[in-house]
Amino acid sequence: MSVTMVKGATIATSKRTSRKEWSAMESTKFEKIHTEIFEGADEASKIIAQEIAALIRYKTEKNEKCILGLATGSSPIQVYAELVRMHKKEGLSFQNVVSFNLDEYYGLDKTDSQSYIHFMHHHLFDHVDILLENINVPSGKIAFEHIAEYCTQYEEKIESYGGLDFQLLGIGRTGHIGFNEPGSKISSTTRMITLDYLTRQDNAFAFNSMADVPRKAVTMGVGTILKAKRIVIMAYGMKKAEIVRKTVEGEMSSDVPATFLQQHDDVSFILDENSAKDLTRFETPWIVGDCEWTKDLKRKAVVWLSQKLNKPILKLADRNYNDHGMSEILGEGGAYEVNIKMFNHFQHTITGWPGGKPNADDTNRPERANPAKKRIIIFSPHPDDDVISMGGTFLRLVDQGHEVHVAYQTSGNIAVADHEAHRFAEFAKELYEYAAGEKADHKVFDKLLKDLRSKSKKEVTSVDVRKVKGLIRRGEAISACRYYGIPDNQVHYLDLPFYETGKVEKHPLGKADVEIIKNLIAEVKPHQIYAAGDLADPHGTHEVCLKGIFAALEDLKKQKYMKDCWVWLYRGAWHEYPIDEIEMAVPISPEELLKKRMAIFRHQSQKDGVVFQGDDSREFWQRSEDRNKETAQMYDNLGLAEYEAIEGFRRYHFL
Incomplete structure (x- = not known):
């Protein structure tokens, strides 16, 4: 493991590329934010946790408070799990940590299982030795007329500690950081905001339905986030690939608030391979510069060229390849030879016999002929x-x-929606009554129906309801x-x-x-x-x-x-x-x-x-x-x- 001095803190970098090395790479010339790409979220999350742990220890040695800005959502869960492991197995102490969370749904109480304060206690706070008085999460229960004053006080409290040493971020598919939705200004501070439809849709999985997702939230502003000394933003999975590309390669715009991170001088975007797949260096690396022309990349490039020019593979010409930075894949036979080879490859993928065609030559078929019956x-x-x-x-x-x-x-x-379960339970009860007649014992069905009728949207679903x-x-x-x-x-x-x-x-x-x-x-x-x-x-x-x-x-x-x-x-x-x-x-x-x-x-x-x-x-x-x-x-x-x-x-x- 290598160690780099960043903003006065000892940061564990492991396999991460330094920002200086990254900026010198030809392949990253379209990227405006330092990006690090890992095989999967597990490895990436451990690297982030190591950096946070190193910062906490560094601050402890200096007898200083470590001021952390923390995020919620699916992306940081593994980071928190690793920090908990380091606390329990390696003695990492959080007693010098003061935390400020990014946001909270407006209207949810701290006891609500969908609230972010509940999330933080469940995944981190309840498992480490952080002092309760050092935990700061925006409240979702402040009276509406007092929200502005409360938000100002939240800002002032962050400033009273000298600002955030480290800010952990996820990113929504609208490009929001925190809950700073499209239209948020670069100078925005902590405030109440109305959530975008797509954001509510993405978060509906944590609630019973879209209708149950709060419409408003309290969030740190973009300006608040940008004041942090160090920022790490995470995105995992292919559903984040499009917004990652817009954030990393696009122009700064309030339409994608995460692009404002391009102005920060110490930010890293941590990705897995799936979330990075739309970046130019992976999607069309031949546009960036020299690349290793593997068989897979050649196929990808020929399909891209065919689609871009709206021409069938067999009609692509030498000039088409040359004009789009793909001349290196043309061998002695030129476009004709490449086109025939690619056409045959795609032709051979097509089969009406997914289990293999019996008694057939399977040399160029995707599946084996034998055994004939699988x-x-x-x-x-x-x-x-x-x-x-x-x-x-x-x-x-x-x-x-x-x-x-x-x-x-x-x-x-x-x-399965509750109303579906309710309908089936009532049907089962009536069928049972019809079959059993006077001997029918309704207790099981009555209990089940009572569970369904009184079921809170915020409770764990009972075993009986799940069974139905x-x-x-x-x-x-x-x-x-x-x-x-x-x-x-x-x-x-x-x-x-x-x-x-x-x-x-x-x-x-x-x-x-x-x-x-x-x-x-x-x-x-x-x-x-x-x-x-x-x-x-x-x-x-x-x-x-x-x-x-x-x-x-x-x-x-x-x-x-x-x-x-x-x-x-x-x-x-x-x-x-x-x-x-x-x-x-x-x-x-x-x-x-x-x-x-x-x-x-x-x-x-x-x-x-x-x-x-x-x-x-x-x-x-x-x-x-x-x-x-x-x-x-x-x-x-x-x-x-x-x-x-x-x-x-x-x-x-x-x-």
Whole structure:
């Protein structure tokens, strides 16, 4: 680990590039904020925690208070977890720390489970030795007529400590820092603000519905944030990629308040690979300067050029490549040779036989011909991701005679609205009364209905209510499987424990989760596994489920039967793979697309305004069809065969 002196504090930098080194890199010439990119959020969060810990220790040695500006949201959770670990295992003391939080929802009391003061105590304060009198979080319960005075006092208190030594930030998809929404001025101070619709939509996952998300918040201003001596801003996941690019490479504007960080002389943007993917040095590195032309990058560049010029691959000319900084990929044969090679590659990704075509030459096919009939597991994070994301391929695999198993990794119970559960509970009660007659004992149903009627939006959902909601989703899932012709004994409900908390926040992936996945794989001994590689769902369940599968594969890879197992990753519910990344493209006919829609319709609790809608107002069947049709259109635009719709997959190599 290297150590750098920054603003008088000893900062642990580990693998981080210094700002001087970063600014000298040709690849970063479009970037106006110092950026550091890590493989994943885990590693990045540890680096940030190490920097904070080093600052706390440095201040302790000087017998000074360490003034920290802290953030909430999903991004800093792992930072706080690492700080708690360092406190408990390494003796890191917080007794010299004075904290000031960025913001708080207006109208929420400190006892409210959705309040940010509750968040901070849950994730950090209750687990370290910080003095209660040193904790400062804006209050959401100040009378409206006293808000201006209260905000001024909050500013003055920060100033009384000499300002913030370190400010931790996340970023919203509107470009807000704190709750400084578009339109915020660079000189703004602590104040009340009205939350943007998109911000409320993004935060709806922590509440029962969009309607329950507060419309206002108290927040530090942009000017307050910029006074901090050191700023670290985080963004993880592909849903943040677009706003990261605008913030890092765009012009300073109140339309994207985070761009004002470009004026600060000691700020670092900490990213993972997914959130950094839209930066110019990754999206189109040939525009930045010299680059290593790997096979993957060549494919990406040719697709980009074809789309930019609106020309099929086989019509691209030498001049087109030269004019766009891509002359290096032209070999002796020039554009003609490159075009033919690329055209053939994309042509070979297309197959109507996702399980492999029997008795066929599979040299240029994405899947093996043998065994002709395969055992297959489709892992579905929620009880509808299978049909939403790969319903056409699912149907094709069944119709072509493969032994298809479907494994629903979680119950999906939190995504069922209370009114749905209430309706089913009343129906069950009346059915029971009809069957039992005078012997009917209503106690169980009465208790359940009472729980549903009195259920506070801010409480943990009871086990009984969760059971009912889980049964609703089980019934929908098996209905869709039966529609596709799957025997009941090939439908598996894993109900992974990490998910069963009764609230949006889940437990970390545990050994028990991985064991359940391993046991199913060992039982089926599949030739193919399909897993959800779509990591943009609003509350991260897909990512946890995928990590569980990867961990199981790692443990099982030495088993003989795993040598013949291929793993394919699918997307579709929230994102689709870029066409240059697709390794197997399965065409879907109009009839199959309609049958896929009917299977999605079996999931009635997820129609008509679902609990976790995300920022896409379309229903899931509409999203799915539109994406499948868009993928087919992109293949057509490249000059390839024209299809109604296409589902795309990438292979995951675990051996």
